[in-house]
Structure formats: C-alpha cells, structure tokens
Amino acid sequence: MVTRRQQLALVGFLQAQNCTTIPAAWRHPEARLDFTTADYYRHIGRTLERGCFDIGFFDDRLAMPDMYGHDHTHTVENGIRCVKLDPTAVLMAMGMATSHVGLGATYSTTYHQPFHVARVFSTLDHLTGGRAAWNVVTSVNDNEARNMGLDHGLAHDARYDQADEFMAVVHGHWDTWDDDALVMDRDAGLFARGDRVHRLDHQGEHYRSRGPFTVPRTPQGHPVVIQAGQSARGSRFAARWGELIFVSNLQLASARASYQALRTQAAELGRDPDSMRVATLVFPVVGRTRAEAEDRKAAFDALTKDIDELSLLSEGLNFDFSTKGLDDTFTAEELASLSGIQAIRDRVIERSGGAEPTVRDFMRITSRASLNHAVVGDPSDIADHLEEWFTTPACDGFVIGSSHQPAALEHFVDLVVPELQRRGLVRERYTGTTLRDHLGLAVPRPGAWTSA
Ligand SMILES: Cc1cc2nc3c(=O)[nH]c(=O)nc-3n(C[C@H](O)[C@H](O)[C@H](O)COP(=O)(O)O)c2cc1C
Numbered sequence: 191m192v193t194r195r196q197q198l199a200l201v202g203f204l205q206a207q208n209c210t211t212i213p214a215a216w217r218h219p220e221a222r223l224d225f226t227t228a229d230y231y232r233h234i235g236r237t238l239e240r241g242c243f244d245i246g247f248f249d250d251r252l253a254m255p256d257m258y259g260h261d262h263t264h265t266v267e268n269g270i271r272c273v274k275l276d277p278t279a280v281l282m283a284m285g286m287a288t289s290h291v292g293l294g295a296t297y298s299t300t301y302h303q304p305f306h307v308a309r310v311f312s313t314l315d316h317l318t319g320g321r322a323a324w325n326v327v328t329s330v331n332d333n334e335a336r337n338m339g340l341d342h343g344l345a346h347d348a349r350y351d352q353a354d355e356f357m358a359v360v361h362g363h364w365d366t367w368d369d370d371a372l373v374m375d376r377d378a379g380l381f382a383r384g385d386r387v388h389r390l391d392h393q394g395e396h397y398r399s400r401g402p403f404t405v406p407r408t409p410q411g412h413p414v415v416i417q418a419g420q421s422a423r424g425s426r427f428a429a430r431w432g433e434l435i436f437v438s439n440l441q442l443a444s445a446r447a448s449y450q451a452l453r454t455q456a457a458e459l460g461r462d463p464d465s466m467r468v469a470t471l472v473f474p475v476v477g478r479t480r481a482e483a484e485d486r487k488a489a490f491d492a493l494t495k496d497i498d499e500l501s502l503l504s505e506g507l508n509f510d511f512s513t514k515g516l517d518d519t520f521t522a523e524e525l526a527s528l529s530g531i532q533a534i535r536d537r538v539i540e541r542s543g544g545a546e547p548t549v550r551d552f553m554r555i556t557s558r559a560s561l562n563h564a565v566v567g568d569p570s571d572i573a574d575h576l577e578e579w580f581t582t583p584a585c586d587g588f589v590i591g592s593s594h595q596p597a598a599l600e601h602f603v604d605l606v607v608p609e610l611q612r613r614g615l616v617r618e619r620y621t622g623t624t625l626r627d628h629l630g631l632a633v634p635r636p637g638a639w640t641s642a
Contacts, residue, residue, distance in 0.1 A: 199587025202246035232287035241603030247294030248277035257504035292625030294323035304359035320409030320624030498559035
C-alpha cells in the first residue's frame with residue numbers, strides 16, 4: 191500500500207492566454223480558441239480534477255513579448271503569448287467549477303505591494319476552501335517595468351533581495367490573525383478578540399506596512415507558496431520560502447544533483463527538506479501507441495516558427511535578439527550582461543563548451559518556443575520516465591506542460607494517469623480537501639515563517 195508521500199505530485203501548467211507557453215499551440219487544429227471565456231477554464235479545471243492532479247497553476251507576465259525589435263507587431267500577428275488575462279480572476283472561475291484540485295496563480299513581488307498580494311491570495315484561499323497557492327516571481331523583463339512606471343527592471347539579485355523583504359511582510363500579515371481570533375458570538379456581542387488580531391508595523395528598506403491585515407487566517411493557515419528560482423540567488427530564495435518548488439532540468443543526473451542541493455540548502459536555512467515538494471517541468475506527448483505519439487509530436491513541431499523562438503529568447507534573457515544575425519556570436523561580456531533568466535544563459539554557456547555561442551545555438555539549446563523536455567511515447571513509456579525521475583529521486587513530482595490545450599492535458603489524464611494509478615504513483619481519489627492535504631504539507635503555525 192503506497193502512502194501519500196510515496197505518490198508523486200501532479201501540477202498542471204496553465205496559461206490564461208491564447209496559447210500554452212508554446213506559441214504554436216493556438217495554431218493546432220485541436221486547440222480551443224475560446225480562451226477569454228470562463229467555460230474554457232472550467233473545462234480545464236474539471237479535466238485536472240478528473241486526473242486527480244494536486245494543483246493547476248497559471249503562470250503570468252505583466253507585458254506581451256515585445257523585446258524582439260522593441261515592437262509588438264510580430265507578437266500579435268504570430269500570437270506569441272500576446273494575451274494575458276489576470277490569473278487570479280481566471281482562477282476563481284476554475285475554483286467555482288471544481289471542488290478539490292488546488293489552484294495557483296503567479297504574482298510579481300517587483301510590481302505589487304505585499305499587503306495587496308497577501309490579501310488577494312488569502313481571499314482566494316477562503317473562497318476555495320483552502321486550495322490556493324501563490325507562485326512568487328520577481329519578473330524578468332524591462333517591458334514589464336515599462337508597464338509599471340519604470341524604465342528598467344531591477345538587477346537580477348537585487349530583485350530577490352527586495353523579494354525577501356516582500357515575503358517577510360506577506361507572511362507577517364498572514365500571521366496577524368490568531369487561529370482563535372474570530373468569535374462571532376451575537377449574544378455576547380463579540381465579533382473577534384481584540385488581543386488576537388495584531389498590527390504588523392513593518393518598516394524596512396523597501397516596504398512600510400502597518401496593518402492590521404483585513405483577512406482572517408485562512409483554511410490552510412496561509413496559501414501554499416510556490417517558487418521557481420533556479421540561479422544561485424534564485425534557488426537560495428526558493429529554499430528559504432518555497433513550499434512547492436518548480437524546476438526545469440533536462441538531464442536526470444543534473445536534476446538529481448540540484449534536487450539534493452536544494453534540500454541541503456533548505457536544511458542549512460533551518461527548514462525540514464520534507465516540508466517542500468520539488469516538481470520538474472515536462473511536456474508529455476502521449477499516444478495510444480508510440481507511433482501515434484511520434485506522429486503527434488511531428489505534427490506539432492511543424493507548427494513552430496523561428497520568430498516564436500527569437501521572440502521568447504528576447505523575453506527570457508531581456509535582450510533584443512533582432513540586433514544579431516542567426517550566426518552572430520555572443521562575447522563573454524555580452525553573456526555576462528544578460529539580466530533575464532540566468533538559468534537559460536548558463537545552460538547555453540555550458541552546452542557550447544567554451545565556444546562563443548551563436549544565436550542559432552541559443553535557439554537550439556533552449557528551445558523556448560518548442561517542446562522542451564518532451565517525453566514522447568505510449569502511456570507506459572511516459573509513466574516509466576516519470577517513475578524513474580521520481581524514484582531516483584530527482585524530484586517529488588511534475589509540472590505537466592501541454593503542447594496545446596485542452597487536448598494534450600486530456601490525453602495525459604485519459605492515458606497516462608490510469609497507468610500511474612495502476613503503479614500506485616498517483617491517488618485514485620482525493621482523500622483530503624485542501625491543497626496542503628494533497629501535497630502532504632503541514633498547516634504552518636503562526637510565526638513559523640517570519641521567525642525562521
Ligand atoms: C514551471 C515554471 C514556471 C514559471 N512561471 C513563471 C511565471 O509565471 N512568471 C515568471 O515571470 N517567471 C516564471 N518562471 C521563471 C522563474 O520564476 C525563474 O525566474 C526562473 O526559473 C529563473 O530563475 P532565476 O530567477 O533564479 O534566474 C517559471 C519557471 C518555471 C520552471
């Protein structure tokens with residue numbers, strides 16, 4: 191009999207936009223294009239729940255990709271993630287159509303106030319009966335900065351320094367209502383105990399926030415915190431604050447090493463490494479037979495374009511790739527100056543083996559606009575791959591990306607999940623009601639995060 195902890199976590203990687211992370215998604219004949227309707231998100235939520243997923247989570251950016259050539263024309267013409275709906279509003283539509291699956295959304299620490307973010311996610315946690323999670327990002331692009339009153343984003347590590355204080359304020363507010371603060375005794379005329387609701391009175395380098403917070407403690411104590419930092423600074427942040435941690439790793443050996451490193455880092459910060467779950471991003475392409483899966487992959491690959499790749503590279507690395515030809519190289523100084531997602535840059539440096547990488551190398555190695563970490567095969571091939579990574583162990587679960595939606599997710603739920611259930615790796619039904627129940631994460635006691 192497999193216990194909860196021995197089952198892998200399943201996370202649906204969702205986008206409140208016109209495509210998945212892969213721009214070609216909207217071009218696929220099976221893709222639904224009613225991405226501005228509640229029905230689209232309700233359907234995806236029910237699909238995840240049918241597959242006993244722990245959580246579906248929406249990524250976010252605060253700008254459409256227009257770093258390439260500093261122009262958005264190519265973005266909207268090619269449908270390169272040019273639509274971005276507010277993920278928390280979309281999440282509520284999904285929450286009202288489901289009863290168990292966890293619900294996560296991304297909000298940036300760089301462009302919001304901590305009081306606001308703490309309140310949005312506490313509200314979601316109450317209204318969904320304890321299923322909410324916040325994916326904490328620091329935002330990578332100058333075009334996001336320009337939508338928010340600034341010319342440039344902060345430098346990479348500075349973003350995380352500021353985010354540390356942001357997290358302390360958010361957790362501070364989440365902890366200001368004691369569990370027994372609410373009384374609601376009409377006869378005694380006492381709504382809540384005055385001495386059980388505290389002011390935060392935070393005054394720091396970046397933020398000042400007084401309180402008291404206006405949302406009582408939530409069903410999960412507080413929403414689950416998701417993080418995906420992967421650089422040295424980013425993973426220190428993830429190890430400090432993350433409860434569910436997303437990673438992207440293509441090789442089993444390096445994934446195993448970074449999984450262990452993250453757990454060690456958490457332990458060094460005084461945390462129990464078992465108090466977090468690490469989920470690796472994969473893009474399963476499944477068919478009833480291996481040949482059907484390979485045909486599906488080939489049909490999808492035929493839909494991708496070079497401009498998708500160049501546009502998303504420009505976004506990810508905060509650099510305008512239209513300033514270079516496809517065979518132009520990057521000097522060491524240029525590489526060092528890239529301020530976006532450091533893990534992308536570092537992967538290109540590592541895989542170029544000392545040579546100065548060309549734009550083509552960036553496109554080939556990062557494949558940001560095509561199926562990266564694709565696992566192609568029949569249900570048992572996919573289950574074998576996930577089982578190997580999980581038992582090695584290189585992770586505690588998987589972020590399931592989709593070529594296109596909702597079809598690719600449906601294929602996974604209908605074909606792969608039953609095979610994983612047969613192997614005892616995925617639950618057959620939900621046994622708890624909150625996201626913490628699904629992930630096997632304890633309800634935190636007040637002060638646990640701010641006193642760490
Ligand atoms: C599965 C996954 C989802 C992510 N979602 C977002 C997102 O929604 N918005 C965002 O700005 N960054 C997102 N990121 C990027 C991370 O927040 C982070 O910036 C990246 O992994 C690089 O790490 P670094 O910031 O330490 O360089 C995501 C990363 C992964 C692996």
